[in-house]
Amino acid sequence: MKRRSKFQIPPGEAVGIVAAQSIGEPGTQMTMRTFHYAGVAEHVPTGLPRLIEIVDVRKEPKKPTITIRLKKEYAKKREIAEKVAYEIESIFVKDVAKIIEDVEKGIVVVRFDKIAGEQLGITKEMLLKSIKKGKRKIQEKGEDIIIAVDEDKGKKDEKGEKPKLFSKAKKVRKLFEKISNTLIKGIKGISKAVILEEEGEFIIRAKGSNIRDVIKNKYVDPSRIYTNNIKEIEAIYGIEAARNAIVKEVKDVLDMQGLTVNIRHIMLLADVMCSEGIILKVGRHGLAGRKRSVLARAAFEETIQHLTRAPVIGEEDPLIGTTENIIAGKTVPVGTGRVLLEFTPPKTKEKTERKKRK
């Protein structure tokens, strides 16, 4: 019992500062280089860039990666993992066909590439079907699929002052772009799916992140899917899951660099970032900007803005926090200095009676 209490944190300890230093110091030792790690489809930023990404709460990480686990009953079957990987991987027309644009004739020619198609498991019928979805006039000529730009729309354009050739070229260009980026199969944003084996289970890791669509696949276990896009987890599974995701991501970054930071520091960071119900950035637009005290905010960044704004809107500073009290030259409410603030003598009957007697 004695040993245990020795390791407990006393009330009033400045845990935030300790946590900040404990994460910050190893951060200075982190390599700026990003590593490739074996078996992963794409190399994901690690080290300092990734850490900054996490605490800045970017809407989308530089390299979003999704980890898909299958439902328990399918988890050990390689065929099913392969099937799922094939189903989710997105393939565009430009991946399996050669596309040629002919401005003079106003057509776009799509030439199916048999070798590429075979490798990716795409047939010419699938290609045709996805092009037809756009409701365009299609002509087949041997190996070629010819798509013409809409002439009707062209006539309407002529009423304007645009030269004819220019608008036609533009349209061909537009059509070309549209056709090359037409999805043949798969889920939007997901590519380069790779099957890995982990603890006897087959898992799929892929580039891109789109939980909402991936879990529609009947083999995918929606309760064990994971992405490194913390914002996406927050939106779909809530703030508590996002908090755990932050802990996991930060820990992974530090582990990969061979740095050991007590997990309590990381947990504290994640808790603070998620305490307002949404993930707050660490910095002036997030956490620090939400401080109640004017002086504390002014001490951090954008001093003049805060100090000039305060009297205009009539802000009050109750001098509760640490920073304000350092500025004011009072006892800082940390450690034993905190006792003064915590102890507000309760108004008991005795006291009021004593006052009356005096």
Added chain:
Amino acid sequence: MKEEIDVLNYFLNPKMEVMKKQEVEKLLKEYGIEKNQLPKVLESDPVVKALKAKKGDVIKIHRKDPTGEYFYYRVVV
């Protein structure tokens, strides 16, 4: 077609429940704090919707961290 996602069984989400009024009062008294001093969770949060919690409810979270099991509380705002 809106498929419901089973949010509560997600592997990163710990067990959560809505607290009863008396429990909340006891909790606030124990720590000597007001309700608005608790960490917050938005009303639009998927978990809050799944639990059918309302504004002002307190959610008790049975967290299991590497450091041990403990309770965490969040007030719905």
